[in-house]
Amino acid sequence: MPSAKNQLSSSPTTNETKGEQKSLVFDAPFLQNQSNIPHEFIWPDEEKPCPEPPPMLHVPCIDLNGFLSGDPVAVSTTTKLVKQACLEHGFFLVVNHGVDLQLLKAAHKCLDFFFDRPLQEKQRVQRMFGDHCGYASSFTNRFSSKLPWKETLSFRYCTDGQQALNIVESYFLSAMGEDFGESGKVFQKYSEAMSSLSLDIMELLGTSLGVKAKHFREFFAGNDSIMRLNYYPPCQKPDLTLGTGPHTDPTSLTILHQDHVGGLEVYVNGKWHSVPPDPEAFVVNIGDTFMALSNGIYKSCLHRAIVNSQTPRKSIAFFLCPKMDKVVSPPEELVFSDNPRMFPDFTWYELLEFTQKHYRADMKTLDAFAKWLIHQRDAQKKAT
Secondary structure, eight states, X not given: OOOHHHHSOEESOOSSSSSSOOEEOOOHHHHTTOSSOOGGGOOOGGGSOOSSOOOBOOOOEEEHHXXXXXXXXXXXXXXXXXXXXXHHTSEEEEESOOOOHHHXXXXXXXXXXXXXXXXXXXXXXXXXXXXXXXXXXXXXXXXXXXXXXOEEEEEEEEOSSGGGTTHHHHHHXXXXXXXXXXXXXXXXXXXXXXXXXXXXXXXXXXXHHTSOTTXXXXXXXXXXXXXXXXXXXXXXXXXXXXSEEEEOOSSSEEEEEEOSSOOEEEEXXXXXXXXXXXXXXXXXXXXXXXXXXXXXXXXXXOEEEOOOSSOOEEEEEEEEOOOTTOEEOOOGGGOBTTBOOOXXXXXXXXXXXXXXXXXXXXXXXXXXXXXXXXXXXXXXXXXX
C-alpha cells in the first residue's frame, strides 16, 4: 500500500512564505482511510479540537415569516432576539424562511454528485491563486501548514447587469460540461433563493439596529455574492486536524445549510460551543463586512468546523457580498459620540483581494485589513 506521503503530489510555490514551498493535493478518497495523516494537516495543540464534546450554543430561532408579516408583536419579538444574538455572538437560526425543502434536498444531491467525481475531473475547475471561485482541495495551493481537512467548490452569483443572467447555470455548463447541466439549474435556483432570503434578513438586521428598515436591503439589492459547497471527508485522526480553522467570515452575511452531521463550532465567552444541524433551518452569521457596516455594533464571531472518523460532513454556504465597487460605510445613525467610526471606508473588492492575496482569514482579518488599507493609501499619497 502506498504511503500518504507518496499520495500527495507537489506543485509550484504557495504564497504563505517566500522560497521553495511545495503545495499538496488533497486526495480525499485515499487520505480518509489513512491512520497517519500528513503533518501539513496537523494543527497546533492550542487549536486542536476539544477532547470532550463542547456545550451547545444557545442560538435563537427566528421566525422570518412572522417578521415579514408585519405583525407588531412578531416584529418586536424577532428584532429583540436578533439584536441580542448579534450583540453576543452574531449567530442565529432562521425558520419559516420560505425556501422549498425539496430544493434543499436537490442541492445536497448535486453537491454529492460533484464531490463523488474523480479528483482529475474536479480539478478541471481548479481554483487559481488570487481567485475566489473554483474547486479547492484544502488550501494546498496557498499554504503549507495548518491545512483544513476539506474540499470546496465556490462559484459566483450576482444580480446586477447582463452577466447576472443565469450566471450559475452557465458556469456549470461551460466549466464542467453537459453532465452538470442539472446541477447548474439547481444551484441557480438555490442562489436566487438565498439572495432573496438574505435581503429579508438584511431588513430584519436594519430594523434591529434602528436604521431605516430598507437601508441594508437596498444596499445589497445588486449583490455580487459567493456560493460554496463544502465537503469534509472522514479522518482517522480527527483529534489532530480541523475541517475549517478558526476564522471570521470576511463577507457580509453567511447563510449555511448543514446536513445531518454536526461539526460547526462557535467561540463564545472563552470556549467553543457546537451548533447542531437542523434540516429545516438555516444557520446565519454576521461577517466582517457587515460588522463594518454596523460600525462595530454587531460582531463577526470566531467559528470553525471539526471532522470525525466515520461520516463525511457536507454543507452549503451562501456568502452575501455587496457589489465590488460599493463603498462599505455605516449609516450616520450608527456613528455617534459613544461609538465613533471604527473602520475606514472600503470597497468589497479591496477586502476580497486582501483575503485572497495578502492574508489568511482569521479572527483579526478586519483589523489587519484596516491597517493594511490605511498603509496602502498613505503610500499612494506619498507617491503622488
